[in-house]
Amino acid sequence: MSWRAVALAMLCSAAPLAAQDSGAVHLRLSVEQGVHAGRQAPPIVIPYATRDSAGPASQPFDLSKELGHVVVVVFYPGDAAPGAADDWRAILSHEGALAVTPDMVLVGISADPLPVQVRFAADLALPFKLLSDKNWSVTRRYGALRGKAARPMLIVVGRDGQVRYVDDQFAPRDAATWTRVDAAIRAARGAQ
Secondary structure (H helix, E strand, O other): OOHHHHHHHHHHHHHHHHHHOOOOOOOOOOOOOOOOOOOEOOOOEEOEEOOOOEOOOOOOEEHHHHOOOEEEEEEOOOOOOOOHHHHHHHHHHOOOOOOOOOOEEEEEEEOOOHHHHHHHHHHHOOOOEEEEOOOOHHHHHOOOEEOOEEOOEEEEEOOOOEEEEEEOOOOOOOHHHHHHHHHHHHHHHHOO
């Protein structure tokens, strides 16, 4: 008998006992992946690029150093992915709450190497950092990995480091997406 079969048999026999006992017996068999609103955002400490250059290797982007700001994290498949440039143009042209202000930080995360990200950011004149998650450790931790690339996903992290909003169907060229994202950013800005 395999260990899975033994575990299943034990759970099946334990369930009736748990139901009969008035004590607090809780069995949980799920492994939660990704981020959830209301929980602390997982750490992000990875190298970054801007439209001018790669950031200093000794000073990677560190989410914990952004406490006090609302941080919007956009996971995307990569600079060469079909539609990536159009998605970033849509993000740049959005006039809502996403407008970067002193109290807000916007970053993009893909597995692209820094030189590719510098060129992409320069070509599109992106005014924010692109983070290089070359081994997908952050992408995986946030639940944004699909196959061998990040899926489009947007996370809003509040000033206190708590996840305030998760859009795991992020579609920057869809107006309905922006209604939800703008509301989430406004709420995160208002939360103290």
